[in-house]
Amino acid sequence: MKVSILGGGSEVGASCLHISMADTNLLIDAGMRMHGDELLPALGMLENLGSPEAMLVTHAHADHIGALPIVHSLFPSIPLYTTPPTADLMKIMMKDSYKIMEQRSRETSTLLPYTEEQVSSLLDSILLFPASGSLKVGNLQITSFRAGHILGAVMFLIEGEGEQLLVTGDLSFKAGRTIQGAQVPHDIQPDVVIMESTYGNRAHTDRNTEERRLAEHVAEVVAGGGFALIPAFALGRAQEVLLVLQDYMEKGLIPEFPIYVDGLVTPISRIYKNYPHFLKGPVAYRIRKNGDVFLTEGRCKAVHPKERDEILKGKPGCIVASSGMLTGGASSWYAQRLVSEEKNAIFITGYQDEESPGRKLLNLADGLENNLELNGTSFQVKCRIGKYGLSAHADANEMNRFIQTLNPTYTLLVHGDDDARSRMADLIDPRFHPVLVENGQSYPFEKRKSGIGITGKKYKVNEASMKLREKIGSLLLYQPENENILKLAVCTGTHPKTNLLICQTLKGKQLRISLGQVKETIGSWNQSIEILKQAAGEVFSFSRPFLEKINWSVLPDQTLSFKEIVETLQIKNMDDKLAAAIALQGLPNENRMEEQAGIIHYKLDQKVKRQLNDLELPIQGLKVNPAAAMETVRALFANHPRFIRCGVDDLGRGNERLTIYFDFPDAVSQSERNDLSDVIKNQTGWTVSFADSVRQDLLQTRLLDLLGNSIGSPSIHLHERNVAVAMPRPKDAETLILTFKEATGFDLQFKGEPLSASNDKNKELFQVSTSSIKLENNQALEEAKNWAEERGLAIYKTGVKQQIGQTIMEVHFISPEIAIQHGADLEELSYRIGMPVTYAKNPKQNEIIRLTLEAISKSWDIKKNPSIHIDKKLVAVKLASMPDENEQRETSEKVRRQTGYSLEVIV
Structure with a gap:
């Protein structure tokens, strides 16, 4: 077997592989570079490699098909196979690419790489890969597997004379909105895997989070009167974006706005619509039911180039246009006209080549560039710029797990920049022999003497290395050197020579830790780092809420591993597992033991279980900083x-x-x-x-507010919690004494009064000592009405009842707290009607709510009606945001005066 890299080896672009196996030659893909002087793969190598007997195409992106017209002109009789969707997509992609190259050659006075006739000849020669997914070429059997990525994308398994080779093409394992993720062939173990590594140096952010950010940010820009341009790869990414925006509208999560679709996005979306059986079930169902899900009538408008000026003069909306890197086409035209206005935005959703305008735009957002050059003209960028992770490529952890599943002898890394491929090579286990291939190089593999498979250095591992490898893909709770705290990292690989674990912190920093630093292995993690960062951040900053949910007493009095503890306690969530692991590190040393390399066991007894339940151990994060x-x-x-x-x-x-x-x-x-x-x-x-300390200076202020300037110098007795003022007892003394007591906790004493004078302030029955004529009940009720009107009192009801053998009038104020403030008035009523007077003990809740709503400004965004808390003497109101402090204070005072209740504002 010999693999030759004509292009796309140490780069993203111009992908082209020559495969020689079992005396049969194949050519897989022939793409173009998007920038630079050398657009084509090293096709000259074909002269010495042998004529291919067939050409295979993994998918229809330009970096995989752009050079096929030249290859076909060199080998016009050789069949070219691809899937039906890819064949249809190529017809659009190739013709559009030719138009762009033709325009570029005129602008740069350069020669076109091929002619329009060569494009037509290529498209006429395409053969469809059999529906069975299997094809025989020479001595080779070729099987296709779904690769995810875009519509029609496949991997190829090539087998012949005891050798197996898997070419992945571009991979995506996580299903997007349009197509399913890659089909993982678990029942093969190829000798060699040629795998892309576009994102070999990173982990993807959470897809749902990124989609929500994009939809909400587009809605913000449109609501502000601007246009949001999304330069999107016409094939794959644009269809995902269209579904995201429309789904968010249909669910009412963002307002309705027009979506303008321009460039190749329109015809490619129509091809997607023609292959519902290749799409995900929900999308296929909606296509069968509604006819389309991408270019929906009344929401998405397909724009002709002649209409572009009118679009920008019309209603603000979102523009989804090709190309995705702003290298030309519709997106570049729109960008030139939108980039210099602050109300507009350009949102990037995909990979950007280092030389592309899209990359320079992102650098500008990071402060690395000042101006953006588009089509030879420099523009000052004032618009909003955003980047969103909607990648259609696998990330580093997914590709690493894929290689572990396939268990190849050699792994050739292609389709990635130097950093991505290097990081990917470090991550892959050495026994899979990762190779960083180079363009223009051939890689021969000798067949074993048995005739089955190829020769390769056997990977020898010792027990220590195996223990290290078991940690790969796990979350590790570790203790950094010379620090007394616990931290979290994801184990991504091992370094066999030093017996160290290669890990990544939650902030993306790579580090190496020893097995001895690992305090516990929490478990595997297969979701985004963003979700993990949020969960871990909450636990590390405050573990108590998570630990209070755990009942440690159900554990047996035994020595158990962390895994056994988690299973017994039935802990499912990662944040709860993490909190439990942190808590166990608080056990005394005699209760923690390492029985096997890297595996900790915990000796549990009644004492430590009680300490865990009562949170009495030194556990990290039991309180916030x-x-x-x-x-x-x-x-x-x-x-x-x-x-x-x-x-x-x-x-x-x-x-x-x-x-x-x-x-x-x-x-x-x-x-x-x-x-x-x-x-x-x-x-x-x-x-x-x-604290017991009292603000004595504020006592004087409180007295002045309550009594005026006629109090002189008060005598403050801190120990007795009493204040005496040198002024005669006023008429409303009882109300003043009660108000002062409630506000300060101090008793108020007037000139010439003993301290006990205020002790009957809380009486509930008001009766004057001077006898008066007792009125008949109806007369008493009429007199009470006159009494309330004369004093401007809001009385809701009066009634006469028998209590303790005597006739008593009960007066209903809005609340008992307001009633108590009118003690002197109630005594006068008692004198006027000749009978004792009391007040109702239950507040008028509906009236309190009504007055509270009247007191609140209309500018306060009330989420629901106020709620009454009788035990706390307060009325609570929930708002969307906290109002102005002065306005809140004034409103609270008004509510207190009218109802006797405090106002509590909750956000």
């Missing part, structure tokens, strides 16, 4: 009238606590303090204390 704790407290107390500040006290021996300071701590009841302590403990993990 001090800054976060104080920020939480400040947010919690944002509307508390008594709160002044909070701080962290060092109690020694590593113990800390939060201390909360009120201006008048006695005005905050013990039950409220207990509730607040519980809330803070739950939200931060911190123990709370409350």
Whole structure:
């Protein structure tokens, strides 16, 4: 077997492979480069490699088919095979590529690489790969497997005379919105795999997150009166983008706006529509039901070049146009006209060649460029620029697992830049012999003497290396050298010579750690790094909420591995597993033992299980950091009238606590303090204390606000929590005393009064000592009505009832808190009707809600009706955002005056 790399080896572009097996020659793909002077593969090598007996095409992207007209002109009688969708797509892609090259050759005064007649001759010669998926060429059997990536893309398994070779073409394992992911052939073990490595140096972000970002950002730009241009690869990416935007509209997640489709996107979308049986089930169903899902009537408009100016003068919308790298075509035309206005945007969704305008646009967004050159003209970029991960290529971890599944003797890495291929080679296990191929080179492989397979150096492993390899693909909880904290990393490979694990942090940094640094192996992870970062960030910053859900007492009194513990506790979620692993590291050393290399066992007994349940062990993340704790407290107390500040006290021996300071701590009841302590403990993990210090300066201010300037110099008795003022007892003394007590926790004493004078302030029955004529019940009720009108009191009901053998009038205020403020008035009513008076103990909840809504500004975005909390004497209202502080204070005071209830604003 001999594999020759004519192009696409150490680059993305001009892919072309010559395969010689079992005395049969094949040519797989012949693409073009998008930039530079050398657009074609090294086709001159074919003279010495032997004429191919057939040509195979993996898929219809230009970097895989662009040079086929030349190859076909060199070998016009040789059959060219590809799948039916690829054949149809090639007819559009080849003709469009020729037009672009023709225009470029005129602009640069260069020679076209081939003629229009050569393109037509090639397209007429295409043969369809058999529906059975198997083809015989010479002494070779060729089998196709779905490759994902785009419509019609396939891998080729080539077998002959005891040798097997798999050519992947471009791969995508995660199904997009249009097509299914690659078909993994589990029942083969090829001698050689030729695999793409476009994204060999990275892991993809979460697809759903990226789609949501794109849809929402496009909607923002259009809502702001601008156009959002999405330069998209016409084949594959554009169809994905069209489905994303329309699905988000149909679900009501973004507003409706027009989508303008230009360039090759339109005819290619129509070809996708013609192959519903190659598409994913939901898309195929919608095509059969509605006729189309890409160019839907009334939502997506296919634009003719003559209409472009009118589009930009019309209603703002989203433009999906080819080419995806802004190298020419419709997207370049639109970019020239949109790039210099701030209200517009250009959103990049795919791979960008280093020399492409799209790459330079991204560099500009990163501050690496100042101006963008399009079609020979420089433009100052003012529009919004965004990048979104909607890749149709496999990422590094997926390709590594793919190679492990295939178990080849050799792995040739093609179709990637130097960094991507190098990182991919480091990631792949050495026993699969990763090779960084070069353009223009041939790679021969000698057949074994048995005639089955090819020779290759046997990979010898020792037990230590095998233990290391078992960690690949797992999340590792490790302790960095010279640090006393735990961190998380993903094991991506091993380094057999040094017996170190090659890992990647959640921020993408590569590091090597020893097996001894690994504190626990959490398990495998196959989702995006972004999801893992969010879950791990929550656990590491505050593990308590996760640990409080775990009942450790159900574990037996045995020595168990982490895997056994997780299975017994039935822990499924990764964040809960991570929290459990962190907690187990808090066990005493005598309860942790390494029974096998790299596997920790935990000795569990009643004591440590109780300590785990009660969170009494030194567990990382049991409380948030001090800054976060104080920020939480400040947010919690944002509307508390008594709160002044909070701080962290060092109690020694590593113990800390939060201390909360009120201006008048006695005005905050013990039950409220207990509730607040519980809330803070739950939200931060911190123990709370409350300072006893009183703001004496504010006592004077409070008295002045309450009594005016006639109080003189008050006498403050801190120990007795009493303030005496040198002024005679006013008429509304009871109300003033109660108000002052509620606000400060201090008793208020007037000139010449003993301290006990205020002790009957909470009486619920009002009756004057001076006798008066008792009115008949109806007369009493009429008199109560006159009494309320004279004083401007809002009374909702009055009634006469028998209580403790006497007739009593009950007056209904909006709340008992308002009633208590009118003690003197109730005593006067008692004198006027000749009977005791009391007030209703239940608030008028509907009336409180009504008055609260009237008090709230219309600019407040209320999410739902206010809710009443009788036990806390407050009314809560939920808003979309926090209102102005002064406006909130004024509204709260108005609600308190009218209802007696405090106003709590929740966001």
